[in-house]
Amino acid sequence: MSTRQLADLLIEARWLLPMAPANVALAEHALAVSAGRILAVGPSSELRERFDAREHVVRSRHALLPGLVNAHTHACHALLRGLPVRGPRSSWLRETLAPLEQRCLSADFVRDGTRLALAQMLRAGITSFADQSLHPEEAARAVAAAHMRAAIALPVSEAPTAWAESATAHLARAERLWDEYRSDPRISLYFAPLLSHGGSEALLTRVRRVADELDARIALHLDELAALTEPAAVPGARGEPSGVEDSARAPHRFRPLRHLKALGLLRPGFTAIGAAGCDAADLELLARHGASLIICPQAELRLGARAPLVAPGGDGGALGTDSPAAAGALDVLSEARAAALFCGVDAAQALRLATLGGATALGLASRIGSLEPGKAADLACIDLGALTSAPASSIHDAIVFGATRGQVSDVWTAGRAALSGGRLVALDEEELAALPVRWAERIAMEAAA
Numbered sequence: 001m002s003t004r005q006l007a008d009l010l011i012e013a014r015w016l017l018p019m020a021p022a023n024v025a026l027a028e029h030a031l032a033v034s035a036g037r038i039l040a041v042g043p044s045s046e047l048r049e050r051f052d053a054r055e056h057v058v059r060s061r062h063a064l065l066p067g068l069v070n071a072h073t074h075a076c077h078a079l080l081r082g083l084p085v086r087g088p089r090s091s092w093l094r095e096t097l098a099p100l101e102q103r104c105l106s107a108d109f110v111r112d113g114t115r116l117a118l119a120q121m122l123r124a125g126i127t128s129f130a131d132q133s134l135h136p137e138e139a140a141r142a143v144a145a146a147h148m149r150a151a152i153a154l155p156v157s158e159a160p161t162a163w164a165e166s167a168t169a170h171l172a173r174a175e176r177l178w179d180e181y182r183s184d185p186r187i188s189l190y191f192a193p194l195l196s197h198g199g200s201e202a203l204l205t206r207v208r209r210v211a212d213e214l215d216a217r218i219a220l221h222l223d224e225l226a227a228l229t230e231p232a233a234v235p236g237a238r239g240e241p242s243g244v245e246d247s248a249r250a251p252h253r254f255r256p257l258r259h260l261k262a263l264g265l266l267r268p269g270f271t272a273i274g275a276a277g278c279d280a281a282d283l284e285l286l287a288r289h290g291a292s293l294i295i296c297p298q299a300e301l302r303l304g305a306r307a308p309l310v311a312p313g314g315d316g317g318a319l320g321t322d323s324p325a326a327a328g329a330l331d332v333l334s335e336a337r338a339a340a341l342f343c344g345v346d347a348a349q350a351l352r353l354a355t356l357g358g359a360t361a362l363g364l365a366s367r368i369g370s371l372e373p374g375k376a377a378d379l380a381c382i383d384l385g386a387l388t389s390a391p392a393s394s395i396h397d398a399i400v401f402g403a404t405r406g407q408v409s410d411v412w413t414a415g416r417a418a419l420s421g422g423r424l425v426a427l428d429e430e431e432l433a434a435l436p437v438r439w440a441e442r443i444a445m446e447a448a449a
Contacts, residue, residue, distance in 0.1 A: 009033040009415055010053035012044045013064035013381065015395050019356045020370035023348045025395040031064065033377040036414035041371055059381050062409060063399060065351070066369055067127025067378035068332040069358025071294045072219070072273050072320030075131045075139060076105075076113030078120060079439045080325040087304025089223050089274075089326075093196060097325060101134075104443055105162050110135040114142040116435045119427050120330045122148070122418050124405035125380035130219070130294075130320070130362055132192050134162040137177055140187050146427060147413050149378060151362045153192035153219065154178070156207050158199050167203055171210055178214060186414075188363065190217035190271075195224040204263055211269070217363050219271040219294075222256045222278075257282045266291050271361050273320070274300065275308035283311045292361035296322035297338035307342035310353070318361035319353045331405050332358075340400050347400035377415035383407045 009032070016029035018041060030047040032039040040047060080100070086092055110133045121129060131139050132153040143150040154174035155163055164170040174191065181187045193199055193207050204220075211218050257278070260266045268290035275282075275295045286293050295308040299322035310317050319335040321327045327335075336350040345353065359369025368378045384390075384407070387398045411419035418425055 004052040005032075005039075005050060007032040007034050007039055007051040007053040009055045009057065009377070009412075010047060010051055011057045011059065011064060011379070011381075012048075013059045013062050014384070015063040015392070016041065016371065017063055017065040017351065017395070017399075018371040019066055019352055020372060023352055023396075025063070025392040027392060029064075031371060031377075031379070033412075033415040036377055036416070038371060038373050038375050038377050040373055057410070059383075059410065061385055062381045062383050063395060064371075064379060064381050065399075066355040066359075066371055067380045067411065067413070068125045068354050069318065069362065069364075069369065070121060070126050070129035070321055070330065070332050071271075071318035071358040071361045072130050072132075072296060072322060073117070073330060074133060074323040074325075075117035075121075075129065075330075076110040076133050077323040077325045078117040078330065079109065079113040079436060079443065080323070081328065081436075083325045085302055085326055087302070089300070089303040089305065090196075092303055092326070097323070098196070100443070102162075105134055107135045107138050109439070110138040111142055112435050112439065114139045115146070115427075116432050117324065117330055118142060118146045118148055119424055119429065119432050120324075122146075122411050122424060122427070123408060124329075124331050124333060125382065125408040125411060126330065126332055127378040127380065127411060127413050127418075128358070128362070128364065128368055130190070136163075136189075140177070140181060143187055144184070147186070147416055147418065149186045149364070149368065149376075149413065151188045151190055151217075151364070152181075154189055154216075155192050155194050156199075156203065157194040158203050161194065167206065171206075175210075175214075178216070188217075190219055190363075192219050195220070199224075201263060204265060208263070208265055215269075217269045217271065218265065219273055220260070220265075221273040223274055225256045225259060255282070257285050261285065261289065269363065271318075274305075275310070277305075278309055280309065283309060283316075287311060287316050292316060292318060294318045294320045294358075294361055295339065295343065296320045296327065297335055297342060298328070299323065299326040301338070301342065302326060302328075310339060310343045310345050310349075316357075316360075317353050318358040319350075320358075329405075333399075333403065333405050333408075336400050347396040350400050351396055377412055379410075379412045380408055381410035383409045 012030040016026045030044040032051045128149040130151040136152045156170045158167045266289045271292040273294045336354045340350040356369035359365045
């Protein structure tokens with residue numbers, strides 16, 4: 001009688017990058033999966049003897065790592081690629097993106113755009129993401145149908161949006177959606193105050209109270225907060241006496257994180273998006289209060305911002321793509337390369353930002369982000385070809401500086417194959433490829449209106 005343990009899946013790879021407890025590259029290792037979770041990680045020879053797997057996958061020239069996490073995006077904007085991109089970000093949002101989004105954004109736009117983005121993310125090794133749209137229920141349904149994992153934003157605005165007409169109406173719809181998904185293992189929800197659509201400090205305080213009641217996370221783009229409070233940042237603004245001579249009246253640098261601290265928002269469960277205006281003191285403030293920071297290097301640089309800072313070691317940080325209309329692609333691997341080139345982290349730290357860092361920022365570090373027993377088997381395989389003979393010390397460099405999303409060969413979400421041999425398993429590629437064509441004429445007409 002066999003004493004071997006049953007498993008659903010056994011994956012052997014040339015290299016395995018667990019991300020935790022140590023950020024190392026393990027040669028000739030394997031991973032066993034059962035019921036969507038990782039059972040064991042160890043040398044391939046040992047796991048072959050230990051497990052009797054229903055499916056056995058061997059990737060002899062590949063690196064196996066946790067599925068990448070896109071910690072901030074607007075997935076439906078996959079249908080808006082090709083818009084002119086000019087910085088600064090606040091002007092681009094106000095003058096280019098927002099008017100077009102207001103005219104053509106609808107439930108079917110969010111549904112189709114999100115489905116297209118899901119396919120593109122899976123092809124890039126992304127298994128989890130945080131999304132913001134004005135029809136969150138459509139994004140959530142698309143994610144559930146694709147068996148991916150996502151944190152879906154609950155938008156809240158004082159001004160009317162495509163989702164609701166007031167802050168009270170936004171919160172009412174948000175709480176109904178919260179009740180619908182509160183027990184879903186793949187979809188989590190968080191609050192996203194839309195200050196650029198119409199908001200105030202009172203709105204932030206109100207959202208904080210609701211989030212406290214539900215034990216929900218909050219995410220806010222720092223650019224939006226700066227725009228909200230900018231007039232008060234200048235001495236003498238609004239007719240108040242400044243106490244200084246006119247020659248000394250220069251605008252004070254607005255510190256959005258200190259402002260958030262004063263509002264009681266800077267704490268565990270809060271995520272700041274966009275770090276171009278942060279310095280070392282801001283990063284220390286975030287770390288001290290247990291908040292997370294998401295950087296979107298390519299979108300920020302393309303929109304004219306300086307390269308964002310990352311905390312030493314990459315701790316407390318995560319990577320996002322922001323809108324694909326700005327970044328150009330839903331590609332966390334290229335975001336990791338940009339972080340390594342411009343943000344002062346090495347390749348190993350950049351990959352940690354792209355995996356465990358993203359999981360931490362989304363409140364999912366106990367479930368995903370590293371290859372550890374008990375965690376969900378959200379996995380990605382990257383074909384390194386001839387680079388498999390490289391020493392372990394350079395595998396992170398080989399991936400970050402030498403690999404592209406086109407080398408992602410296999411992806412699993414909760415142990416279920418989503419990409420196999422470079423082909424999508426459960427999504428209709430021909431149907432999805434037709435979506436941009438179908439929407440292009442309508443978007444062009446709206447843009448010209």
